[in-house]
Amino acid sequence: MHGQVDVRTQALVDLRLALLIFRGHAGEQLRTISRLLQQFAMDLQRQEQISQEQVRQAQNFLHQLRRRNSDVETIQRAADQLRQAEDRLSKIRYHQREVIGAIQAYHKQAQRLNQYLEHEVPKATVFLSDKLTILDQYRATKGEVSDQSLGPSEQNSETVSPTPIYLEFIQFVTKMSWVSSVDWGGVFFVALLSRLTPQPETAADILVYYQLYIEYQPLLLSSIRSFLTRMIWVRSANWLDIFQTIIAIMSSLSWLVQMNIVHSPQLAEMFKNAPQLPEQIAQLADAHELDLEDKREDYKKRRQLPIRGDYQHEDISDPPTNHLRNNTKGAS
Amino acid sequence: MIAILKQHAASFDESWKRLGRQWQISSEQWLDEVRQAFDQQYWQPLEQQVGLTERELQKVVEVIEQAMVSLR
Numbered sequence: 063m064h065g066q067v068d069v070r071t072q073a074l075v076d077l078r079l080a081l082l083i084f085r086g087h088a089g090e091q092l093r094t095i096s097r098l099l100q101q102f103a104m105d106l107q108r109q110e111q112i113s114q115e116q117v118r119q120a121q122n123f124l125h126q127l128r129r130r131n132s133d134v135e136t137i138q139r140a141a142d143q144l145r146q147a148e149d150r151l152s153k154i155r156y157h158q159r160e161v162i163g164a165i166q167a168y169h170k171q172a173q174r175l176n177q178y179l180e181h182e183v184p185k186a187t188v189f190l191s192d193k194l195t196i197l198d199q200y201r202a203t204k205g206e207v208s209d210q211s212l213g214p215s216e217q218n219s220e221t222v223s224p225t226p227i228y229l230e231f232i233q234f235v236t237k238m239s240w241v242s243s244v245d246w247g248g249v250f251f252v253a254l255l256s257r258l259t260p261q262p263e264t265a266a267d268i269l270v271y272y273q274l275y276i277e278y279q280p281l282l283l284s285s286i287r288s289f290l291t292r293m294i295w296v297r298s299a300n301w302l303d304i305f306q307t308i309i310a311i312m313s314s315l316s317w318l319v320q321m322n323i324v325h326s327p328q329l330a331e332m333f334k335n336a337p338q339l340p341e342q343i344a345q346l347a348d349a350h351e352l353d354l355e356d357k358r359e360d361y362k363k364r365r366q367l368p369i370r371g372d373y374q375h376e377d378i379s380d381p382p383t384n385h386l387r388n389n390t391k392g393a394s
Numbered sequence: 395m396i397a398i399l400k401q402h403a404a405s406f407d408e409s410w411k412r413l414g415r416q417w418q419i420s421s422e423q424w425l426d427e428v429r430q431a432f433d434q435q436y437w438q439p440l441e442q443q444v445g446l447t448e449r450e451l452q453k454v455v456e457v458i459e460q461a462m463v464s465l466r
Contacts, residue, residue: 073424076416087409088410094402095403095406095451099399102399102458105395160461161461163457164454164457164458167454168450168453172450172451178440186432
């Protein structure tokens with residue numbers, strides 16, 4: 063059963079990431095296409111201006127020839143040239159109308175899609191995140207109970223592969239999510255970012271990852287700090303795995319920094335302003351490893367004292383479904 | 395410039411196809427009423443919007459190509 067839930071969890075995690083990547087790619091492509099279309103429209107406008115000037119010159123020339131009483135043949139040639147210039151101008155204007163009409167229709171639709179990407183796709187990813195949480199809670203609470211929603215052919219396929227670290231991380235934060243003072247949105251994003259470990263294939267992939275990183279980087283760092291500070295007293299968590307996950311995430315981000323330097327000087331320049339995250343996190347990990355024993359003692363003392371301070375609103379003495387002691391072991 | 399435009403249109407289409415393939419894979423693993431809700435609420439509208447955008451983009455490309463041939 064767990065294998066099937068894992069497969070479904072993986073399917074939803076992959077879909078959520080694919081949606082985010084598409085959102086980034088599509089947004090970028092639509093912007094580039096809009097710029098190119100604008101250039102086409104401007105190019106046609108320039109052609110129209112040039113053509114208009116040619117018509118004006120041809121008209122002047124014909125006018126001068128007539129004033130000078132030039133011979134009929136010369137006047138005829140000049141009149142032909144004027145007609146050709148006028149034909150071209152009219153052709154340009156026709157295509158200009160057609161192209162601008164088509165561009166406007168496209169822009170209208172592209173805007174609708176952009177709106178959808180901006181407002182609905184994030185809702186879709188939240189929807190998937192909610193389902194992932196439910197799946198995880200189901201796994202945590204039902205244990206060995208068989209999944210009735212699975213088809214009979216699926217029920218026997220219990221080929222459980224070793225759970226990836228990022229999945230363990232998601233499981234852990236899901237079980238800890240009753241602690242209201244932690245920025246869980248950010249922590250989940252850490253888990254999501256860990257899915258970026260496969261190296262991107264193209265510069266466009268890198269750009270998407272980079273945009274995700276820039277968008278969430280402040281959240282990421284504060285979330286990790288908040289997470290570590292608040293959760294460090296949970297003794298049953300496998301902190302080594304969690305730190306390794308965080309460091310792996312940071313290493314992949316560091317790799318992206320290097321790739322960006324290779325692929326885009328502009329991005330490299332922007333990255334110069336980003337903090338040196340891997341080192342910071344490594345230091346944070348070291349510091350907390352040293353603190354861990356003290357925190358355990360502190361936790362023991364807190365259990366014997368009235369709840370106060372930061373934990374006032376967090377019923378640490380009686381967490382829902384007693385996840386703290388039992389279920390965080392699942393994260394290790 | 396039309397070649398660059400076509401290249402970006404193809405790239406957009408490729409991104410969409412990649413997401414479509416992922417949707418195919420994920421929806422095969424996700425057989426319940428929640429999947430249907432997601433399909434109706436998010437996937438189908440997205441599919442429709444992308445389809446319409448691609449159609450409009452195709453029209454623009456055609457109109458620009460005609461203009462370029464005619465004004466050459």
